[in-house]
Amino acid sequence: MPFATAAAAACSTATATACTAAAVTAPVPGPAAVSSLAEPLPVLGLDVTVPLASGHRVPYAALDQAASAPVLRQVWDEVAEYAPYYGSVHRGAGHLSRLSTELYEDARETVARFLDCREDDQVVFTRATTDSLNLLASALPAGCRVYVFETEHHAALLPWRGAEVTLLDAPGGPAAAVAALERALTAREDDGPALVCVTGASNVTGELWPVRELAAVAHAHGARIVLDAAQLAPHRPVSVRDLDVDWVALSGHKLYAPFGAGVLAGRADWLDAAEPYLAGGGASRQVVRREDGGLDVEWHTGPARHEAGSPNVVGVHALASACRALTEASPALLAEREQALLDRLTEGLAALPGVRVLSLFGDEAPRVGVVSFVVDGRDSAELAERLASSHGIGVRAGLFCAHPLVRHLLGGRRDEAAECGETGGSPLNAVRASFGVGTPVEHVDRLLSALADLIHETA
Numbered sequence: 509m510p511f512a513t514a515a516a517a518a519c520s521t522a523t524a525t526a527c528t529a530a531a532v533t534a535p536v537p538g539p540a541a542v543s544s545l546a547e548p549l550p551v552l553g554l555d556v557t558v559p560l561a562s563g564h565r566v567p568y569a570a571l572d573q574a575a576s577a578p579v580l581r582q583v584w585d586e587v588a589e590y591a592p593y594y595g596s597v598h599r600g601a602g603h604l605s606r607l608s609t610e611l612y613e614d615a616r617e618t619v620a621r622f623l624d625c626r627e628d629d630q631v632v633f634t635r636a637t638t639d640s641l642n643l644l645a646s647a648l649p650a651g652c653r654v655y656v657f658e659t660e661h662h663a664a665l666l667p668w669r670g671a672e673v674t675l676l677d678a679p680g681g682p683a684a685a686v687a688a689l690e691r692a693l694t695a696r697e698d699d700g701p702a703l704v705c706v707t708g709a710s711n712v713t714g715e716l717w718p719v720r721e722l723a724a725v726a727h728a729h730g731a732r733i734v735l736d737a738a739q740l741a742p743h744r745p746v747s748v749r750d751l752d753v754d755w756v757a758l759s760g761h762k763l764y765a766p767f768g769a770g771v772l773a774g775r776a777d778w779l780d781a782a783e784p785y786l787a788g789g790g791a792s793r794q795v796v797r798r799e800d801g802g803l804d805v806e807w808h809t810g811p812a813r814h815e816a817g818s819p820n821v822v823g824v825h826a827l828a829s830a831c832r833a834l835t836e837a838s839p840a841l842l843a844e845r846e847q848a849l850l851d852r853l854t855e856g857l858a859a860l861p862g863v864r865v866l867s868l869f870g871d872e873a874p875r876v877g878v879v880s881f882v883v884d885g886r887d888s889a890e891l892a893e894r895l896a897s898s899h900g901i902g903v904r905a906g907l908f909c910a911h912p913l914v915r916h917l918l919g920g921r922r923d924e925a926a927e928c929g930e931t932g933g934s935p936l937n938a939v940r941a942s943f944g945v946g947t948p949v950e951h952v953d954r955l956l957s958a959l960a961d962l963i964h965e966t967a
């Protein structure tokens with residue numbers, strides 16, 4: 509980075525100050541030995557203590573990372589390093605404006621490399637996955653039919669309101685998912701535009717979806733496919749080229765870069781042909797007042813078309829920084845470490861009486877570090893609350909903005925109502941524990957022993 513040397517001294521002071529403000533007292537206890545594994549990547553927040561109902565404080569165990577992940581230290585440091593050099597993007601003639609513009613456009617290239625995009629793909633910066641998928645929904649060609657499994661997160665299930673939507677039933681396994689899509693696309697009565705939307709990893713079960721195979725089926729039938737990588741990218745490398753998906757969407761705040769940026773990357777044609785997602789400065793190349801008093805607008809093509817307004821250069825820089833950090837850290841070692849934590853968690857849960865881990869594809873199906881479960885006779889919301897108030901553990905309870913999927917997994921009726929983000933009241937809810945590249949083994953162990961306590965206390 510051009511400002512790196514000059515900024516280094518100022519930045520280390522800024523970082524230290526900011527971190528001291530967030531940090532509190534006791535360090536995290538040493539992890540149980542999983543000694544052959546790579547070290548967790550450094551993240552902020554491990555030394556933050558939280559109050560318990562007892563009045564004591566304990567270090568917080570952040571096990572709700574599928575919602576939002578802690579910030580990587582490298583990301584935080586690079587953001588702090590850039591902060592004094594912050595300036596407007598795409599407009600100023602001044603040095604810092606030019607530097608910020610360069611940083612913003614460099615970030616686009618970093619993200620394109622991270623996602624292994626094709627040469628002519630576009631990387632559009634958005635606010636998050638929901639925004640990215642809504643942007644794509646706004647760019648669908650006329651008459652486009654969308655194919656989506658009922659098991660998707662609402663961000664992938666709901667944006668397609670202007671299109672004809674074919675909702676596919678929850679499949680019993682990856683092969684069944686591919687077969688269901690094949691059947692649905694074969695039954696298509698026209699050869700108009702079509703789009704398949706699928707997640708890479710479920711935000712409820714953590715299970716990996718057969719993205720490459722679904723992409724092959726989509727393309728064989730002349731359809732396109734968008735990958736919702738909100739849960740996949742924080743855990744596994746995503747290659748647009750290798751998976752052969754047309755677009756990919758992700759969120760910075762789930763990728764250890766919580767500064768409000770997201771990505772839609774992929775094919776340019778539908779995006780360039782669509783009306784701008786937002787109308788305003790930056791998206792317009794030229795605006796001319798006509799004789800009749802109206803306006804003629806010439807819109808940009810390329811990412812600028814859908815990035816009207818002042819861009820979130822800090823968020824985008826943070827996102828690019830996370831992409832670099834994850835690539836440099838060796839994805840294979842990170843995946844190996846995650847698998848060891850996952851095994852520890854699922855084996856521990858299996859040993860607890862009355863605990864049922866939710867799974868669509870079967871217990872042996874590969875998954876990322878996202879595990880939802882229910883405990884016989886216990887309300888999940890109450891369990892999550894007790895994990896927080898008695899043990900300082902942050903998990904989530906509810907239907908995880910994937911109502912049809914959770915109802916299916918819990919055997920509820922499809923039409924049963926519940927609110928998104930709901931934490932109480934409905935028996936149709938589950939507990940979700942999710943971790944990431946910075947999670948210490950101790951957090952998983954603490955969750956298991958806390959659950960054992962809570963289960964035995966009512967036995």
Ligand SMILES: Cc1ncc(COP(=O)(O)O)c(C=O)c1O
Pocket residue numbers: 574575636637638639661663664707709710711736738739759761762
């Ligand atoms: C699989 C999946 N897709 C999309 C989203 C939406 O992401 P965001 O809230 O960052 O827009 C989430 C959020 O939890 C998710 O888990």
